[in-house]
Amino acid sequence: MIENQQILYHKKPLPKKLLNLGLLLFVVGLLGTIAGFFVDSARISFNLVVLTTWLASIGIGSLFFIGIEYLTGAVWSVPFRRVAEINSAIIFVLPILIVPIILNIHSLYHWTHIEAVQNDTILKNKAPYLNETFFIIRTVVFIFLWFLFYYLFISNSRKQDSTSDQKLTKRNSIVSAAFMPVFAISLTFFAIDWLMSLEPHWYSTIFGVYYFAGTFLASLGAFTYISILLNEKGYLVEGLGPDHYYSMGALLFGFTNFWAYIAFSQFMLIWYANLPEETFWFINRGVGSWFYMSIGIILVKFIVPYILLLPQPAKMDPKRLKIAALWILFAHYYDLFWVVMPTFSKNGIPFNWFELVPIVLGLGLFIMVFYYVASKVNLVPIGDPKLRRGVEFHL
Amino acid sequence: MVSNNLYALGALFKDPNKLVKLAKKIVELGYKNWDVHSSYPLHGLPRLMRLKWSPLGYIALILGLTGTSFGVFFTWWTMSVDYPLTIGGKPWFSFPAFVPVLFELTVLLASVGTAIVMLFIIFKFPNNRHPLHDTEYMKKVSVDHCGIVIEAKDKNFDYEKVKALFQEFEPDQILDIYYQEEEVAYKPKVFDWKFITFLVVIAVLTSAVGYLFNNKILYMPPFDFMLNQFRLGPQESSTFFADGFGMRKPVPGTVARGDIYYPFKGKPEEAGAKLINPLLPTKENLALGQEKYNTFCSPCHGWRGEGDSHLNGQFPNPPSLHSEKVRTWSDGRIYHVIVEGQNVMPSYAKQLTEKERWAIVLYIRALQRSLNAKQEDVQ
Numbered sequence: 001m002i003e004n005q006q007i008l009y010h011k012k013p014l015p016k017k018l019l020n021l022g023l024l025l026f027v028v029g030l031l032g033t034i035a036g037f038f039v040d041s042a043r044i045s046f047n048l049v050v051l052t053t054w055l056a057s058i059g060i061g062s063l064f065f066i067g068i069e070y071l072t073g074a075v076w077s078v079p080f081r082r083v084a085e086i087n088s089a090i091i092f093v094l095p096i097l098i099v100p101i102i103l104n105i106h107s108l109y110h111w112t113h114i115e116a117v118q119n120d121t122i123l124k125n126k127a128p129y130l131n132e133t134f135f136i137i138r139t140v141v142f143i144f145l146w147f148l149f150y151y152l153f154i155s156n157s158r159k160q161d162s163t164s165d166q167k168l169t170k171r172n173s174i175v176s177a178a179f180m181p182v183f184a185i186s187l188t189f190f191a192i193d194w195l196m197s198l199e200p201h202w203y204s205t206i207f208g209v210y211y212f213a214g215t216f217l218a219s220l221g222a223f224t225y226i227s228i229l230l231n232e233k234g235y236l237v238e239g240l241g242p243d244h245y246y247s248m249g250a251l252l253f254g255f256t257n258f259w260a261y262i263a264f265s266q267f268m269l270i271w272y273a274n275l276p277e278e279t280f281w282f283i284n285r286g287v288g289s290w291f292y293m294s295i296g297i298i299l300v301k302f303i304v305p306y307i308l309l310l311p312q313p314a315k316m317d318p319k320r321l322k323i324a325a326l327w328i329l330f331a332h333y334y335d336l337f338w339v340v341m342p343t344f345s346k347n348g349i350p351f352n353w354f355e356l357v358p359i360v361l362g363l364g365l366f367i368m369v370f371y372y373v374a375s376k377v378n379l380v381p382i383g384d385p386k387l388r389r390g391v392e393f394h395l
Numbered sequence: 396m397v398s399n400n401l402y403a404l405g406a407l408f409k410d411p412n413k414l415v416k417l418a419k420k421i422v423e424l425g426y427k428n429w430d431v432h433s434s435y436p437l438h439g440l441p442r443l444m445r446l447k448w449s450p451l452g453y454i455a456l457i458l459g460l461t462g463t464s465f466g467v468f469f470t471w472w473t474m475s476v477d478y479p480l481t482i483g484g485k486p487w488f489s490f491p492a493f494v495p496v497l498f499e500l501t502v503l504l505a506s507v508g509t510a511i512v513m514l515f516i517i518f519k520f521p522n523n524r525h526p527l528h529d530t531e532y533m534k535k536v537s538v539d540h541c542g543i544v545i546e547a548k549d550k551n552f553d554y555e556k557v558k559a560l561f562q563e564f565e566p567d568q569i570l571d572i573y574y575q576e577e578e579v580a581y582k583p584k585v586f587d588w589k590f591i592t593f594l595v596v597i598a599v600l601t602s603a604v605g606y607l608f609n610n611k612i613l614y615m616p617p618f619d620f621m622l623n624q625f626r627l628g629p630q631e632s633s634t635f636f637a638d639g640f641g642m643r644k645p646v647p648g649t650v651a652r653g654d655i656y657y658p659f660k661g662k663p664e665e666a667g668a669k670l671i672n673p674l675l676p677t678k679e680n681l682a683l684g685q686e687k688y689n690t691f692c693s694p695c696h697g698w699r700g701e702g703d704s705h706l707n708g709q710f711p712n713p714p715s716l717h718s719e720k721v722r723t724w725s726d727g728r729i730y731h732v733i734v735e736g737q738n739v740m741p742s743y744a745k746q747l748t749e750k751e752r753w754a755i756v757l758y759i760r761a762l763q764r765s766l767n768a769k770q771e772d773v774q
Contacts, residue, residue, distance in 0.1 A: 243439075268491050274483070312452055394438030 007388055009237050009380050014371055022367030029361025036354055037100070042107035043354050045100065046344040049108065050336045051358035052097045053194055053211075054218065055366070057332060059091035060146060061219025064183055066153055067176035070169070076247045078390030079240055080227040082379050085154055087222050089373045091146050093365050098143075102136060109135075111200040122201055130197055138193060142186040149179045160383035169385060187212055195336070198343045202281045206266045213259040214332045220255060221329030224248040226370075228318045228325075235379050239391045242316035246395060249315025252328060256309065260302040285338065288348035293338055301331045333359065400573045402526040403544040404557050406566035407535050411437055414541050417564040418443060421545070424560070428549040432533070433541035451517070455509045462504030466497040478705075481690050521590070532570050544572065655749060663731050670727025674753045676761070684758030687751045691743060700762045711739055716759055717766050729756050 036044030062084040069077050069084075077084075105112050110123075111130045117123040123130070152175045160168045188208030196207050204210075227248065231240050270278045285294045308324040309315060341350060381387060408414040414431070421429055422445060431440060474480070475487035485492065514520040527533050527544070536542045545557050561569050612618060627633055633641040645651065659666035674680045689698070697703040700716035714721075721729070733752045736742040747755070764772065 264491075264494060268494065271491050272483070272485075310456075312448070395441075 007237055007382070007391055009378065009382050011378055012235050014235070014374055018367060019371045022364050022371060024364070025360050026364030026368055029357055029359075029364050032353065032357030033361055036357060040354065041104055043344060043350065044357070045104040045108050046340055047354055047358045048097065048101050049194060049198075050333065050340050051362045052094065052101065053191075053336050053340075054333050055090050055097070055362055056094055056190070057211075057215040057218040057336075058222050058329075058366070059088045059094070059219075060183070060187060061215040061217075062088035062223065063091075063146065063149060063153065063179070064216060065219060065223060067179045067183070070173045070176040071180070073386075075386050075390040076244050076393040078384050078386045079237060079380055080223070080231075080244070081157070081381055081384070082377065083227045083230065084219075084223050085157060086370055086373045086377070087219065087226065088150055088153075089369050090366055091143070091150060093369065094143050094146075098139060102139075105132065105135075109197055109200070111197060126200065130200060135193055135197075138189060142190055145182055145186055149175065149182065153179075157381055157384075158377060160381060161378055162383065164383040164385070166385050184212075187215065195339050198340060199281055199284075201277060204266055204270065204278065204281070206262060206269075210259075210262050210266055213255065213262045214335050217252070217255045217259055217328050218332035220248070220252050221325040221327075221332070224252060224325035225322055225329065228322050230379060232318060237380050237391055242318075243393055243395045245318055245321055246312075246315045247393075249309055249321050249324070252305070252321075252324060253309040253315065256302060256305045256328065260306075263297075263301075284342045284346065287342075287346060290338075290342055290349060293349055297335060297338055300334055301328075305331070401547045401554075402572045402574050403546040404554065404561070405532045405542050405544040405570045405572050406561040406564070407532065407540045407542045407568040407570065408564075408566050409540055411541055413564050413566070414543060415440070415443070417543055417561070417566075420560070420564070421543070424551070426545055426549050426551055428546040428552075429544060430546075431541070431543050432527075432536045434537050434539075435541075437541065451509060451513060454512050455505045458508035458512075459501045459505035461508075462500040462502075463497050465504075466493070466500040470496055526572060526574050529575070530570075530572055532572055535568070540567065657734055657744075659731060660735070663728060663735070666731035667725045667728030670725075670730055672726040672730075672753050672756055674750070674757055676757050680754050680757055681761060683751065684754035684756070684761075687747060688755050688758045691746055692755065695740070699766065700759060701766075713740070717763055722763050722767065726753075726756050726760070729759060 033044060033048070036047075065077075065084045066081060066088070068074070069081060101108065111117060111126070112132055117127055128134075153172060156168045156172045156175070159165070188211075191208050191211035195211065196203065227236075228245065230236055267282065270282060282294075284290070305324055305328050308320060308327070314320050314324075337355075344350065384390075406417070408417075411433070414433075415437070418431060418440065422443065431437070431444065470493040471488055474493075479487045481487070482492075532542055532544070543561075545552060558569060614622065627641040629642065631641040632639050636643070650656070659670070692700075693704065695702075695704050695706050695710075695713040696716060697707075697713075702713040702715045704713070706713070730752055732740070733747065733755060734742060734744045743752070
């Protein structure tokens with residue numbers, strides 16, 4: 001339906017309550033984390049690895065989402081693009097989060113112990129790649145690259161709000177094309193460094209894709225939930241509805257299947273080939289109560305979202321979609337916890353306040369960063385030439 | 396005068412906005428038998444027309460679930476009931492190995508089945524007739540117009556009223572669409588000779604291409620790079636070695652790793668007299684014996700050692716392990732048969748370790764006792 005009407009957008013500030021909530025969660029989480037370092041620094045460090053990779057997932061996944069939107073020329077997502085842009089600002093907490101982890105690196109990563117590496121042929125051969133200096137250099141370079149592309153995307157997008165210049169969209173498309181290989185390589189090596197090297201003897205060539213599948217799912221979950229919430233409360237423009245929700249639901253559903261496909265491929269190849277240097281990773285996850293968590297991951301990360309999102313009307317129902325999106329966002333945390341924690345506790349699932357504190361801290365950080373960035377910008381890219389077509393998008 | 400033969404009244408538009416407004420009006424007036432035709436998608440129109448959800452989604456779901464459950468049943472039945480084979484040391488019903496099969500079957504049944512349901516039930520194939528075919532209306536719609544028809548069978552249909560309604564929205568053209576003479580009494584012909592010829596030609600073509608591809612092209616360079624490799628297959632001759640054999644024998648005097656020297660080679664009676672089973676009939680040993688017996692012995696000797704296996708009748712029948720002869724054999728004598736083989740039976744020394752062989756002997760003893768129990772066993 002092509003009708004000429006102006007898109008009206010009035011900026012409405014987010015409620016102050018949200019900031020207070022974020023601040024409360026942050027303070028509780030921070031105190032808990034500091035207390036954790038005094039009680040058991042190794043345990044809290046492992047939990048911080050889970051948190052860091054989870055927040056990185058949301059941030060970098062959102063950048064990837066923005067890149068895809070520019071590259072494919074999608075219109076339905078344009079009215080919501082600011083949400084993804086604000087979500088991706090969470091990558092600015094990464095430098096702060098990795099400092100305590102790197103200070104505690106010896107209790108996390110076995111390959112940092114020089115005397116252990118000396119007596120281990122496999123680790124000795126891996127040492128040119130897996131050593132502390134190179135590890136820190138890689139992490140810093142990756143974070144720098146993400147900051148760079150964040151800056152490029154966001155500055156062009158914000159400039160467009162006042163100038164409405166079509167060239168900026170073109171420029172961002174070029175930035176997106178450059179971002180894709182950088183994203184693929186940096187995310188793969190980030191996953192290898194931070195997650196796979198927890199078990200330095202183990203390797204799985206599909207692990208980078210596995211982390212990517214979870215990453216994009218988590219960022220889509222955050223994006224879908226926040227977009228629908230903001231739209232329902234009237235922070236965005238008029239005229240967004242089920243047709244836009246359907247696209248979000250379809251993406252969530254599709255990538256749920258993609259994750260299952262990749263996760264199963266990883267498991268089945270290792271299970272079938274039955275090589276001892278690969279199977280021990282899964283065997284470790286079958287010890288004691290880890291077994292139930294391993295079975296649970298099929299249910300939590302695949303079957304429940306699959307059934308929630310399967311019918312076509314379900315993808316248009318905002319209530320159901322919000323539940324599914326939040327579920328998927330936290331299912332990624334569950335997934336990362338399952339990847340990281342068996343290295344720390346071999347005999348069973350550790351569960352105590354140590355495991356809850358990072359989630360509280362992460363949610364607090366996320367809400368605060370979101371509130372801070374959202375208060376500075378329009379929640380809709382009002383200068384984007386595709387905005388009107390995006391608002392009028394119909395299936 | 397309106398003819399009895401009238402199918403519908405159609406209106407053609409160049410501007411889709413006018414059409415959308417007309418469609419809204421038609422919905423308000425409560426017409427039921429009407430439709431919109433366009434050569435490009437008009438977004439949002441299905442909802443405006445209040446079209447019902449297509450049942451195809453549920454059909455696809457049911458067909459997909461059928462595929463999955465059939466796959467589960469069939470992999471289970473073939474791989475663990477009808478013809479159990481040990482592959483790679485995995486259990487007979489090893490679910491992860493079957494998941495790709497289940498996935499493919501689900502997708503196959505869901506996609507092919509949905510397409511067939513759509514063609515034959517929803518589109519009423521092989522009927523390929525519709526009153527709108529070959530009309531002026533359809534020709535324009537498939538080029539650069541979009542159109543609305545209101546069918547004459549609608550109970551609110553009134554020729555003059557509908558025409559007035561159309562004219563209100565300034566269409567480019569209003570058309571009366573009639574049934575064509577042959578269509579009124581048209582019955583679909585399934586065995587039309589043209590259709591049959593078409594099927595035959597397609598069948599011949601695909602077979603020819605398939606034959607050429609599988610039997611000729613794949614054996615031509617460069618597609619034969621997997622077939623012709625610079626290595627010797629089993630039993631192939633070689634010009635490299637003086638004796639011309641591709642397969643080599645071990646160097647004289649060497650013992651392969653894990654090979655244990657067997658002193659009773661060719662001396663079954665001596666083995667029976669001197670060898671003693673080192674294992675005790677504990678639960679673990681019997682379980683090991685059962686597992687190895689089921690894997691290596693049962694294909695010929697049968698599950699209970701009665702010689703009643705799949706191979707019965709195809710080979711010289713394997714003897715029963717419950718005969719007087721075998722029951723009176725010592726443990727060492729049975730062990731010897733496992734190591735050396737007997738008659739048609741080959742040696743199983745390569746497949747079974749020493750402990751496993753003795754465990755099998757224990758299990759055979761248990762089987763013998765179960766089929767020839769004495770009075771005191773029952774008490």
